[in-house]
Amino acid sequence: MSKKLKIGLIGAGGIARGAHMNPGWKIAPDCEVVAVCDIHRPTVEKFARDFNIPQVFTDYRELLKLRELDAVDISTPNKIHTPAVLASLAAGKHVLCEKPLAVTVSEVRQMALAAKKAGKLLMTAQHQRFRGESVALKKWAAAGHLGEVYHARVNATRRNGLPCPPGFIDPKLSGGGPCMDIGVHALDTALWVMDFPRPVSVSGTAKVNFAHGDEIPGAWGEWDRKLFGVEDFAAGFVRFANGATLALEASWLQHQDGEDLSFTLLGKKAGVQWPSGRFYAAPDRVLVDGKIQPVGGLQPAHTEEILAFADAVRNGRPSPVPVAQTLYVIAILEGIMKSSRLGREVKLALS
Ligand SMILES: NC(=O)c1ccc[n+]([C@@H]2O[C@H](COP(=O)([O-])OP(=O)(O)OC[C@H]3O[C@@H](n4cnc5c(N)ncnc54)[C@H](O)[C@@H]3O)[C@@H](O)[C@H]2O)c1
Structure with missing residues (x-):
């Protein structure tokens, strides 16, 4: 893994802007958001400008081709979580995904299997x-x-x-x-x-x-x-x-x-x-x-969540919010x- 954790964001709407990025990734030590994707081009271009993110995509499958990415952070509408998580894991990225991770047990099970197969960390963004x-x-x-x-x-x-x-x-x-x-x-x-x-x-x-x-x-x-x-x-x-x-x-x-x-x-x-x-x-x-x-002495909860994810990825620790728990929820x-x-x-x- 590169020294700086390289992150890609999928979904550049309200929660990505107001909580994941700011403060969130903006202050996470040794982390760099290098790419952002949203299907709405004006939204993603403004997001990239505002936060100085060099690479912009409107299709997350293109973003996932970036070899340099260590992890992705998904903040799309709920029904996009499953395809985006599965594609990200298949591309060998660690994943933080907004709640609800999925809206059916069968999708959560698919994600758990995919994370195991990829040997990558999957964390549900339960900031509370x-x-x-x-x-x-x-x-x-x-x-x-x-x-x-x-x-x-x-x-x-x-x-x-x-x-x-x-x-x-x-x-x-x-x-x-x-x-x-x-x-x-x-x-x-x-x-x-x-x-x-x-x-x-x-x-x-x-x-x-x-x-x-x-x-x-x-x-x-x-x-x-x-x-x-x-x-x-x-x-x-x-x-x-x-x-x-x-x-x-x-x-x-x-x-x-x-x-x-x-x-x-x-x-x-x-x-x-x-x-x-x-x-x-x-x-x-x-x-x-x-x-x-x-x-x-804690940061805002969303930022603490992001710091916990980054720490787990960097140090090979278990997911701070594991899929097995999300399955019950x-x-x-x-x-x-x-x-x-x-x-x-x-x-x-x-x-
Ligand atoms: N943890 C929290 O406190 C919290 C708060 C609000 C929302 N959320 C969750 O975050 C997610 C997003 O919510 P939001 O409030 O940011 O919604 P939003 O509508 O503001 O933003 C969603 C963004 O995703 C983009 N998008 C849609 N399909 C996409 C795709 N296929 N690829 C890339 N981008 C795509 C949309 O264009 C939009 O910009 C939801 O799952 C929601 O439940 C969590």
Whole structure:
């Protein structure tokens, strides 16, 4: 591997610009973004100009021919993740890919096999794990303060935060609505703190309650009602092999106070809330309330995620967000959609 890690970006939209590049790759030591690709030429040319990136592509297959590239960072709409990840691994590149890694278990499995075959690292960009609040909670739980978690309440709900670009609302590009888009953040982080128990069954519902009408004004402007083909609300109930359960709610539009991206873990030793860090326990029959302070001194979470990816690639460490964990997350989210279509609980065949 060259001394400087050479990176190619695929997808030059909002998250690539506002989080992966800036600060992200811009401040990652000994890393250099040498190429960028987007199917929209004006977008990619502006991106390359703004960040001084020498090589510009509108077809990622051309970008992947660059022998000098060590790794790629994919921020396209969800449904492009699988072909872009598979092509990148086949071209011998390490891959960081935005969430949701894919919208079906079968695609995640294909990616896992491809990464193994290529001997390359594949990391899902679950940046919420890299927040100071998450790092602190994980350490606190790992030290045994939470005890066995028997139930989790997981929320990713917004009053009127519906992302308008087609990449989110056209099912051909997104593969799902808020469940895949933001449910994935809170679910992944909660399962990570719970040490990823194996999900065995899911029951769920997914509906459009408001997005076809105009009674709730969107905070980010108007969306194309005709193109809108995903749910605006989903809820699910999950059972795990260890007996634990989890309830998830995800929405872009609903009558509530602002945005709620949070979870509560009910453990045998304490109950804890994320991201507030508030916990409740009763050691020696004394009721105790407390607060876990976030780990300090960190970069923004997206930047910490990129630094972790670069460090793992450079030093041959395992993926900081491994595909095996993402498989459980996507199995649950896909299960909610499937259960909603079938109108019954679905079993998950995972090992
Ligand atoms: N982690 C987070 O906090 C977070 C936040 C927002 C979005 N995301 C994820 O990032 C991804 C992109 O979201 P966004 O908000 O940047 O969307 P966006 O619509 O702003 O940008 C997507 C870009 O991908 C480009 N694109 C589409 N097809 C392509 C292809 N085949 N090859 C190359 N480029 C292609 C589009 O032209 C567009 O510029 C999604 O998967 C989304 O779920 C993550």
